Amino acid sequence: QKEVEQDPGPLSVPEGAIVSLNCTYSNSAFQYFMWYRQYSRKGPELLMYTYSSGNKEDGRFTAQVDKSSKYISLFIRDSQPSDSATYLCAMTLGNTPLVFGKGTRLSVIA
């Protein structure tokens, strides 16, 4: 079992839809949970991070961590065509490198 599992998609939604992206993980010691966004032919860039459990909101984006289920989510409200990208979850113990999911490719159709 890989340390971090992420459905690669692709996921296609109409503009304005709510998008839910998810990852599961096996290492209960992970403390920091991050979402990176990667546009085509670009490197990933940090979108949001959460420490331990709970929710974090930033504009149209909400990150959730459920440590009891080893499950993290990223919600995108009022999705826009500019949100079309690959979203990678990543996590770490804190003093170790990030472990990335494979990424979910999202297309938002106008």
Add this chain to the structure above:
Amino acid sequence: DAGVIQSPRHEVTEMGQEVTLRCKPISGHDYLFWYRQTMMRGLELLIYFNNNVPIDDSGMPEDRFSAKMPNASFSTLKIQPSEPRDSAVYFCASMRQLAPQPQHFGDGTRLSIL
């Protein structure tokens, strides 16, 4: 601030040739990472450095791969000899400290081995 700079952006070469990928991290960042990204395997960590010293190279697939960081502003990833299965996008990233600091990625080198 300039971001992480990688060169070349694209490289096409024949099997058996030596390939050298280059990276200039963000000034002041103590950590540098080399990744390989493919559709099948996603983003894989190959090696990372702290203050120019290699810390973990367990992700380097074979002895054909080597990486150096001679100073704080430059790193190379070398493949010799190259094979078609090395075709991938190679990313360099740097960060000031480990989490929760963000990791800054370059735009990658798209490598094709014929």
